[in-house]
Amino acid sequence: MSDRKGRASARDEGRRPGDGRAFLGMPAFPEAAREAVGDATLRATLRHATHTIRDKRARAVAELDDWAALREAGRRIKDETLRHLDTHLLRLEESVTAAGGTVHWAADAAEANRIVTGLVRATGETEVVKVKSMATQEIGLNEHLEAEGIAAYETDLAELIVQLGEDRPSHILVPAIHRNRGEIRDIFREKMGSWGRPAPEGLSDAPAELAEAARLHLREKFLRAKVGISGANFMVAETGTLVVVESEGNGRMCLTLPETLISVVGVEKVVPTWRDLEVFLQTLPRSSTAERMNPYTSMWTGTADGDGPGTFHLVLLDNGRTDALADEVGRQALRCIRCSACLNVCPVYERAGGHAYGSVYPGPIGAILTPQLRGTASEVDASLPYASSLCGACYEVCPVAIDIPEVLVHLRERVAEEGGKGHRLERAAIKASTWVLDHPGVLAAGERLASATRKALPRRLPGPGARQWTDHRDLPELPAEPFRDWWKKNRT
Amino acid sequence: MTDSRARILARIRAAVADAPEAEPVARDYRTSHTPDDPDALLDLLHENLADYRAHVHRTTPDGLAGLLARLLAERGARSVVVPPGLPGEWLSAAEVELRSDEPRATPYELDGTDAVVTGCAVAIAETGTIVLDGGPGQGRRALTLVPDLHLCVVRAPEQVVASVPLALPRLDPARPLTWISGPSATSDIELDRVEGVHGPRTLEVVLVTGG
Numbered sequence: 001m002s003d004r005k006g007r008a009s010a011r012d013e014g015r016r017p018g019d020g021r022a023f024l025g026m027p028a029f030p031e032a033a034r035e036a037v038g039d040a041t042l043r044a045t046l047r048h049a050t051h052t053i054r055d056k057r058a059r060a061v062a063e064l065d066d067w068a069a070l071r072e073a074g075r076r077i078k079d080e081t082l083r084h085l086d087t088h089l090l091r092l093e094e095s096v097t098a099a100g101g102t103v104h105w106a107a108d109a110a111e112a113n114r115i116v117t118g119l120v121r122a123t124g125e126t127e128v129v130k131v132k133s134m135a136t137q138e139i140g141l142n143e144h145l146e147a148e149g150i151a152a153y154e155t156d157l158a159e160l161i162v163q164l165g166e167d168r169p170s171h172i173l174v175p176a177i178h179r180n181r182g183e184i185r186d187i188f189r190e191k192m193g194s195w196g197r198p199a200p201e202g203l204s205d206a207p208a209e210l211a212e213a214a215r216l217h218l219r220e221k222f223l224r225a226k227v228g229i230s231g232a233n234f235m236v237a238e239t240g241t242l243v244v245v246e247s248e249g250n251g252r253m254c255l256t257l258p259e260t261l262i263s264v265v266g267v268e269k270v271v272p273t274w275r276d277l278e279v280f281l282q283t284l285p286r287s288s289t290a291e292r293m294n295p296y297t298s299m300w301t302g303t304a305d306g307d308g309p310g311t312f313h314l315v316l317l318d319n320g321r322t323d324a325l326a327d328e329v330g331r332q333a334l335r336c337i338r339c340s341a342c343l344n345v346c347p348v349y350e351r352a353g354g355h356a357y358g359s360v361y362p363g364p365i366g367a368i369l370t371p372q373l374r375g376t377a378s379e380v381d382a383s384l385p386y387a388s389s390l391c392g393a394c395y396e397v398c399p400v401a402i403d404i405p406e407v408l409v410h411l412r413e414r415v416a417e418e419g420g421k422g423h424r425l426e427r428a429a430i431k432a433s434t435w436v437l438d439h440p441g442v443l444a445a446g447e448r449l450a451s452a453t454r455k456a457l458p459r460r461l462p463g464p465g466a467r468q469w470t471d472h473r474d475l476p477e478l479p480a481e482p483f484r485d486w487w488k489k490n491r492t
Numbered sequence: 493m494t495d496s497r498a499r500i501l502a503r504i505r506a507a508v509a510d511a512p513e514a515e516p517v518a519r520d521y522r523t524s525h526t527p528d529d530p531d532a533l534l535d536l537l538h539e540n541l542a543d544y545r546a547h548v549h550r551t552t553p554d555g556l557a558g559l560l561a562r563l564l565a566e567r568g569a570r571s572v573v574v575p576p577g578l579p580g581e582w583l584s585a586a587e588v589e590l591r592s593d594e595p596r597a598t599p600y601e602l603d604g605t606d607a608v609v610t611g612c613a614v615a616i617a618e619t620g621t622i623v624l625d626g627g628p629g630q631g632r633r634a635l636t637l638v639p640d641l642h643l644c645v646v647r648a649p650e651q652v653v654a655s656v657p658l659a660l661p662r663l664d665p666a667r668p669l670t671w672i673s674g675p676s677a678t679s680d681i682e683l684d685r686v687e688g689v690h691g692p693r694t695l696e697v698v699l700v701t702g703g
């Protein structure tokens with residue numbers, strides 16, 4: 001494959017730390033998952049949360065009888081964007097610049113971190129407030145800033161829980177989904193005081209009280225903040241508008257009160273036109289928090305006179321995205337709008353937890369995105385495509401119709417090519433597959449869902465990519481054959 | 493930096509060089525999911541706002557000043573920040589200290605202010621959303637963010653649209669926009685929605701008809 005060399009060379013440059021330090025040296029999927037499966041509290045917490053949200057999502061989606069058309073439009077808008085990504089990015093750069101912003105380009109994590117550090121330094125400040133952003137987690141920005149003597153305060157409630165608990169995120173939307181209310185109360189009681197305003201006396205585990213504690217703790221930081229750092233859900237090329245979708249108002253605080261705003265955004269987040277937002281602003285909230293609309297959405301274009309930050313920097317991030325773009329099957333992962341619906345329906349995620357995926361992108365999307373962004377040279381990344389029963393539930397709920405099982409199978413092929421018999425990558429893969437096989441719950445859920453999928457989508461494998469499913473000797477012809485049977489046949 | 497720009501663009505071009513042209517975007521989804529009847533639309537807006545815990549009230553232009561005064565009093569608000577261009581008569585009956593934003597109040601001053609009263613640019617019935625664009629009577633974004641109580645006036649039917657696709661063409665992307673659907677909330681604790689984190693914890697929406 002022509003892109004293979006490009007991927008290897010990008011890695012060889014050794015300037016892509018990938019995820020934040022916290023994820024370095026993660027064990028392959030099955031070892032990390034074992035911990036979660038053995039932890040009954042964690043399992044119950046995850047099960048409760050994912051089941052609650054999946055039912056709500058189904059209801060929110062059912063309210064729109066044109067969901068299928070919206071999903072298809074979303075898919076095509078993203079495909080068109082990716083096909084002409086250079087044009088749209090140049091247009092975006094022009095619009096943002098014309099509106100008073102400054103655009104920077106970062107080929108990898110190290111460069112993005114360097115740019116952001118330089119920009120913060122130039123303000124003379126030593127602390128920043130941050131809105132939850134997958135891109136800045138991916139590049140390990142907080143750790144980098146800390147090493148440079150700049151304190152980065154996470155302000156999203158879940159991120160705050162993770163940061164105070166010196167923990168790792170485990171869900172795209174709700175990074176602290178692995179913590180229940182009692183644990184959150186304990187973390188707040190113990191840790192808030194050393195970061196700023198301590199938790200109120202006698203804090204209970206009532207969610208409203210916990211939210212109030214976060215409000216009080218963070219307010220002093222918002223009011224004095226001079227520099228804000230964000231990501232963005234969308235960037236509109238035609239107008240130069242950035243969009244941040246959120247719930248708590250911490251995003252609005254970070255985007256509005258500071259004098260300088262720095263947004264770090266993956267290149268694939270661009271959409272061509274203002275009108276395109278009409279699709280995603282309908283599909284994203286319903287898919288992620290199962291709401292008709294999330295409480296707050298902020299849109300800004302460059303800088304505005306007398307309203308919000310007077311200085312705006314946009315850092316466009318590649319960091320492996322162009323490698324994914326070069327893969328004809330894998331590039332569809334770049335359509336992802338990070339709604340997290342696929343995590344919430346995944347039987348593997350529900351049992352293994354987010355940490356097992358060894359990356360800031362857990363669950364089904366992580367299993368296809370991480371190996372493409374970082375390559376499949378490490379054991380954890382090579383094992384990810386095998387951490388699935390290929391049930392197809394993720395594809396069903398995806399608002400941009402990413403065929404995650406198709407990409408998983410494609411990536412298995414790649415791991416097999418890179419590894420070969422007896423190779424350590426093959427062993428990692430076998431371990432992950434065995435893990436799936438050894439968890440009857442995963443398989444049963446997978447098979448049940450797969451048969452539902454089969455009914456709903458009798459012809460779900462046409463078009464590009466079908467070859468990989470059917471021709472390769474090692475691969476299951478999936479919808480027709482449950483994983484368990486395939487495994488028995490192929491294990492020897 | 494310029495060199496990364498060239499490199500990223502070159503990698504993109506190489507990556508998609510052999511890719512097939514994308515299928516044209518079909519926009520065969522609905523423009524609106526709601527019958528085009530102003531009364532039904534207003535009812536839907538009311539219902540959806542209330543569903544996400546905004547407090548919704550209805551009045552006429554003549555009743556507006558009295559209603560705003562009553563709501564502020566009921567919430568115990570003693571100070572109100574007044575965005576430039578807010579019609580003077582709206583707060584004529586309120587017994588509160590009115591604070592102007594000219595010159596701009598500091599974040600600390602806003603934090604010490606009980607409430608803000610604004611108009612809006614457009615309201616979306618299907619999603620229960622009000623959109624502010626910083627126009628007259630709305631103020632800069634910080635005004636509706638830092639005080640804990642936000643009273644927002646929507647003029648019906650002219651400011652009410654059915655859906656997101658109908659709202660976007662009425663908005664100017666060059667202006668900073670804030671879409672608000674209920675008060676601040678979080679789903680971060682066990683994926684359960686709790687109202688009230690960093691933005692105003694109380695949102696009162698006043699629908700004014702018969703103008």
Ligand code: SF4
Pocket residue numbers: 287335336337338339340341342343365394397398399400401402
């Ligand atoms: S892959 Fe699809 S379902 Fe999963 S987070 Fe991305 S957009 Fe959502």
